[in-house]
Amino acid sequence: MGVIPALAIFIANAGAQWTVALPYDTAQATSALGAERVGPMGTALERVKKKLEAILSGSTGNVVIDVKWEDPAGASSAADSTSYQFYFQTVAVARDKIRNQAEADSEPASEIQLYEALPASSVPFYWDTGTLRQAGYIALPSALNQHLQFQAHGGGSDARIRVRPPSATQKWQFWLVKPKQGYEVFDLVVLHEAIHTLGFHSRGEATELPTALLTWDLLRVPESAVPVSAASFPTIARELRPSVEASWITKLGTVSGAYKASRGERAGGDGFQASHWRSSTRLSPPNPIGVMDPTLVSADLYEANGNFLLSRADVEALDLIGWNVNPSAHVYSNGNPVNLLSPTPGQKIPANAQITFQWQSSPNPVNGWLLFIDEAEAPYDDMPVRAFDGLTSASYVLSAAQSLPPGEYKWEVTAQHELGNQHSADGTFTILCPADFNGDGFVNGNDYDLFVDAFDVGDPSADFDHDGFVNGNDYDLFVEHFDVGC
Ligand SMILES: [Zn+2]
Known part of the structure; x- marks a missing residue:
């Protein structure tokens, strides 16, 4: 695509203009789920849409993410996703656009400082070995590209999520009730995949040497480098090697301004892929970082996040990747118990x-x-x-x-x-069974005697057909049900 000058004029958004569509093919969903589950599945997608729109409430764009009931690539994966990527001619162009958009969005000074400290020409990184590489480009997923106003949505979809059709070993819970054992919470898995397509994604998983890094990778440094100063940030090699622990920077100059990132393990997809927080099972004590944790089953994540789908870390990540987030979008359920x-x-x-x-x-x-x-x-x-x-x-x-x-x-x-x-x-x-007049779980002579007693005195409890009168109709109906039993 063409490159827009980095220092254009920026106009703050008057209001949120962020919409998300999660279309699916009804025939395909019907064949995978059965007709009766398509409605609840569609309602779940509506909830995910609303959730995404609430997280990124200050952002702009019309993002379309197709949801397909098709097997993902990984044999053990419940779902996967891909998104269209745009490559920018130079690091500086992308960096300045992100920085300026952050200013237009009134992002905090610490965030703007972080963007300003990004390299201007090329980004040093390690990928599969100790060989120092240089990335001369930045890649942005199509959705983020729109928010940064590089290019409007050109029609078609920005990304695709594939969800494994249900089977004996893959069960989906579409209703937003308490998580049920053996089921994966559909809302949460779709949200996870959708966030990948919004830019929570790493070139650490590329199978060929990357020439461009994603914004998520710009903030990914070796754990040993934390805290990172503004002076050293441009020159620290971004860490995408599967063998080296990496942290993800949210602020300069402080050890608390970093989250643990999963290493860039690629082959076989062992659940530790770079596009996730470090798996909670590798933390002591195990404590999920957020919806982008790679190992916990979705019901555990949902409960660990307080019946909410996101953590503060997830929201911060979306913010720093380049979006304009609602900073309270991670807050614990904002209501009292039911x-x-x-x-x-x-x-x-x-x-x-x-x-x-x-x-x-x-x-x-x-x-x-x-x-x-x-x-x-x-x-x-x-x-x-x-x-x-x-x-x-x-x-x-x-x-x-x-x-x-x-x-x-x-x-x-x-x-x-x-x-x-x-x-x-x-x-x-x-x-109760209709003729179980005394409500003891059985239909027997006691019920008959009690009904007749009530009927004889015209007690309202003998109004068997609930028409407001006690008469022969009630008696006949009772006997009919009495004969059937329970
Ligand atoms: Zn994932």
């Missing part, structure tokens, strides 16, 4: 009655509550008996017409806040 009120634990509910679900949580979540109802004993299969998403009040009435078959159930509620989520514990309730 307490279930009714039905009360184990409550027995007559068949065909309406059920009022009630819970208490504050503040009201901007993305609503999810009410999720499933059979008590059934293993999780991502197919709830009933689910209601985006509820705007802390209660839901399941009408008699929507009644559940007799059996034991569990239910849970998720409050979906702007930045994170809060999950309730599991509640339980039982829907």
